Amino acid sequence: EETRKEIPPEIVERVKKLREEIEYHNYRYYVLDSPVISDAEYDALMHELRELEAKYPELITPDSPTQRVGFKPAEGFKEVPHREPMLSLDDAMEESEVIEFDRRIKRFLNLPENMPIEYTVEPKIDGLAIELVYEQGALRVGATRGDGYLGEDVTNNLKTIKTIPLRLRKFSEDAPEIPSRIDVRGEVYMTKEEFKKINEERIARKEIPFANPRNAAAGSLRQLDPQVTAKRKLDLFCYGVGYTEGYTFKTQWEVLQTLPKWGLKVNPMVKLASNIEEAIQYHKEIQRIRDTLPYEIDGIVIKVNDLALWERLGTKARSPRYALAYKFQPTQSTTQLIDVVFQV
């Protein structure tokens, strides 16, 4: 109570205002799939809020947007609880922050500073996260990330995506037995070409175009009528597993190598880096070929390879300590498109 009095009222007011604004933009982005500001502008609001909360920790509340992931399921969808929460990722834009991420992990684990840590490196697909629950090899339910704990049931919509197997099978001699239950995580995305096509159609019908392929993918998947989803070409890259029964993975690399043997699509550009320098090098390589890819990516994801270390590192309120999104510098495309929307 005493410390509270020291916080200038204009700060309390600003924090309240920022939270209201961010909540509104979260609603536009996560519920309506129709943002009205660019990601860079949104990130600036979040950044300001994080800084104020760091300076005045008494102002942090559990429901602050800085402590939460995504948004609660929208009305009309059945809720699906995730057995293991689907969190967000800490992000970095500068090489120095990536070096610091590696150092922080070693400090946390009490490892010598010069000991290399192995990381998987993967393109960060700009789509939306989903979870597929397979029981006895059969797809039981598919859900969006939602607020990380409760997702939206989009099973029938996901079933319209041709690359999502309805049943897991051993597609290779050395494939392990299919686990009795496995929650597979991945990113649903729309290709740049399909995005262009759909927006041209929308503009021709005098409908508001989607801001970017991510919003188009989310808007196409989060439909109450699966027939709408079926008309849009969506695809999926799997990148991880949640709750699993009947099989124990030892490394993230093993996850990425095993999922395709069961019929699940993994991005072919994933790699194993022997240390943080190789991860940084990978970021440069991927950035160089970014525009030649048929889908949008907004950076790379760096994950500690050893899953035993994931246990020891644990998670914070909204993100795990063992992973980092190393993003590319923002492009202007979203802002430009939104300007177009407001001219319509």
Ligand code: NAD
């Ligand atoms: P994020 O998108 O930055 O990172 C987490 C997500 O990365 C995961 O949930 C997963 O979906 C995805 N991902 C892709 N490839 C992956 C891989 N190989 N391994 C693991 N994960 C992978 O974080 P977020 O919390 O989903 O969203 C924040 C983003 O949304 C920011 O970029 C923000 O600007 C944007 N946003 C914008 C608005 C707006 O109004 N413009 C509003 C809300 C959020």
